[in-house]
Amino acid sequence: MNKFDLIVIGAGPGGYVAAIKAAKSGMNVAIVESIRAGGTCLNKGCIPAKAMIHASSLYEEMHREAGRVGLSADNVSFDYGKIVEYKQNTTDELVKGIEGLLEANGITRIDGRGTLEKDGSVTVNGDMKLEADKVLLATGSVPSLIPIPGINLKGVVTSDGVFALSKMPESMVIIGGGVIGVEFATVYANLGARVTIIEALPRILQNMDKEISQNLKMIFKKKGIEIHTGASVKSIEEGGDGLIVNYEEKDKPAQATGALVVCAAGRKPNLEGLFGEGVEIEMDGKFVAVNDKFETSIPGVYAIGDIIKGTQLAHSASAYGICAVDYMNGREPELNLNSIPGCVYTSPEIAQVGITEADAKDAGTDVITGKFIMSANGKSLITHEERGFIKVVAEEGSHRILGAQMMCARATDMIAEFTTAIANDMTVEQLLAGVRPHPTYNEGITEALEDAIGEATHVAPKRRRK
Numbered sequence: 001m002n003k004f005d006l007i008v009i010g011a012g013p014g015g016y017v018a019a020i021k022a023a024k025s026g027m028n029v030a031i032v033e034s035i036r037a038g039g040t041c042l043n044k045g046c047i048p049a050k051a052m053i054h055a056s057s058l059y060e061e062m063h064r065e066a067g068r069v070g071l072s073a074d075n076v077s078f079d080y081g082k083i084v085e086y087k088q089n090t091t092d093e094l095v096k097g098i099e100g101l102l103e104a105n106g107i108t109r110i111d112g113r114g115t116l117e118k119d120g121s122v123t124v125n126g127d128m129k130l131e132a133d134k135v136l137l138a139t140g141s142v143p144s145l146i147p148i149p150g151i152n153l154k155g156v157v158t159s160d161g162v163f164a165l166s167k168m169p170e171s172m173v174i175i176g177g178g179v180i181g182v183e184f185a186t187v188y189a190n191l192g193a194r195v196t197i198i199e200a201l202p203r204i205l206q207n208m209d210k211e212i213s214q215n216l217k218m219i220f221k222k223k224g225i226e227i228h229t230g231a232s233v234k235s236i237e238e239g240g241d242g243l244i245v246n247y248e249e250k251d252k253p254a255q256a257t258g259a260l261v262v263c264a265a266g267r268k269p270n271l272e273g274l275f276g277e278g279v280e281i282e283m284d285g286k287f288v289a290v291n292d293k294f295e296t297s298i299p300g301v302y303a304i305g306d307i308i309k310g311t312q313l314a315h316s317a318s319a320y321g322i323c324a325v326d327y328m329n330g331r332e333p334e335l336n337l338n339s340i341p342g343c344v345y346t347s348p349e350i351a352q353v354g355i356t357e358a359d360a361k362d363a364g365t366d367v368i369t370g371k372f373i374m375s376a377n378g379k380s381l382i383t384h385e386e387r388g389f390i391k392v393v394a395e396e397g398s399h400r401i402l403g404a405q406m407m408c409a410r411a412t413d414m415i416a417e418f419t420t421a422i423a424n425d426m427t428v429e430q431l432l433a434g435v436r437p438h439p440t441y442n443e444g445i446t447e448a449l450e451d452a453i454g455e456a457t458h459v460a461p462k463r464r465r466k
């Protein structure tokens with residue numbers, strides 16, 4: 001039978017979550033995938049990156065920390081091939097889990113490249129024809145290559161190429177100090193490679209809180225990572241340790257060399273082959289345009305994830321997918337899309353949600369702010385992770401929480417407290433009502449919240465900031 005209630009094209013975290021949600025709501029669902037379930041997140045993104053970060057951080061920590069807590073960890077070494085194997089096994093296990101979930105929910109899996117045709121049907125690999133009441137486009141994104149001479153030289157790779165490396169690179173130049181750039185810099189600097197980051201904008205992690213990017217720059221420099229900001233890459237050529245990257249910093253030409261060049265300069269929607277001949281769909285720049293119900297200009301055709309404008313994150317793709325299925329079924333979604341957190345898996349971790357104090361200032365919103373430095377947090381002292389802070393921003397008067405920024409151990413887990421608070425319009429006092437266990441990193445949240453209303457327990461009283 002080739003007729004479904006819903007055909008999802010793309011089985012990444014957007015598509016597979018939407019397919020399961022739709023199947024659970026009683027829809028007869030097919031999902032078309034050309035590579036493997038799990039999409040970028042599982043196969044070439046979040047999961048392999050975090051596995052590499054975990055392995056390399058453990059290695060680095062054993063060197064740095066063991067002696068400080070009375071352990072001997074002499075001759076700690078690594079086998080890069082085995083790290084890659086562990087990364088691959090982790091990915092494979094999770095992919096299998098998703099395949100099992102699709103099957104358990106009675107979803108028809110079709111291998112191949114799906115194309116939306118002018119008559120509203122979906123063809124797979126140009127032959128098999130499927131029909132459905134609704135189609136959900138969830139094909140994700142692919143790395144963008146910057147159009148400069150030398151970008152196609154051997155040794156110039158994107159994140160896809162880094163995950164495919166079987167040998168540890170001795171040195172690398174990373175083009176782009178965004179999330180991908182700083183996470184790869186963390187992995188390879190931890191493993192002892194010489195790493196240089198070249199970022200065109202004035203700061204690395206330009207979209208994050210300014211104090212976070214400045215702190216990360218200092219931490220990276222201490223780790224031996226060379227960082228050039230306000231530096232635009234012009235070309236790449238062979239030479240030096242393998243490749244030479246020519247860039248301009250403050251209008252002056254300069255060069256960086258490395259065995260490998262990683263282009264981490266953003267990602268673009270993966271639309272190749274998605275639209276058949278004569279399909280006219282409204283675009284928003286390079287993205288597929290959707291209305292507030294994730295429906296495209298073609299009635300019954302929805303789009304989510306990295307192919308639409310918004311945050312290019314696995315969890316936002318999943319959230320958009322769940323909402324799109326709710327809208328298809330005439331239901332108002334319960335998810336609040338205004339509180340999507342962003343996380344960076346550096347050391348310490350970075351996470352933020354909602355607005356920063358600077359955003360509030362730009363928008364003319366009067367806010368109160370609280371901050372807690374983690375050096376006064378017991379658990380952080382125990383684990384020698386006292387570097388970092390938690391900041392909270394709340395509306396003046398109502399004390400409604402508007403945002404939080406964290407740079408500390410477990411920040412990427414703890415940010416969920418603030419995400420829940422923002423999604424439910426909670427105030428500082430409401431988030432303070434729960435007793436946090438001791439000793440935990442989460443106690444820092446209590447302290448930051450207390451600071452916002454001038455009641456901090458473990459820090460000296462200070463002037464209230466506006």
Ligand code: NAD
Pocket residue numbers: 046146175176177178179180181183198199200201205206231232233234264265266267311312313342343344345
């Ligand atoms: P990004 O947009 O975060 O950063 C790319 C950086 O490259 C920018 O800062 C940009 O200024 C710089 N750049 C572009 N052209 C340049 C040039 N010629 N010379 C020097 N610098 C240049 O993109 P990304 O890091 O590639 O990540 C892509 C997407 O994937 C992002 O949306 C990111 O949020 C997402 N992602 C998320 C996570 C996570 O959630 N932990 C991890 C990895 C990627």
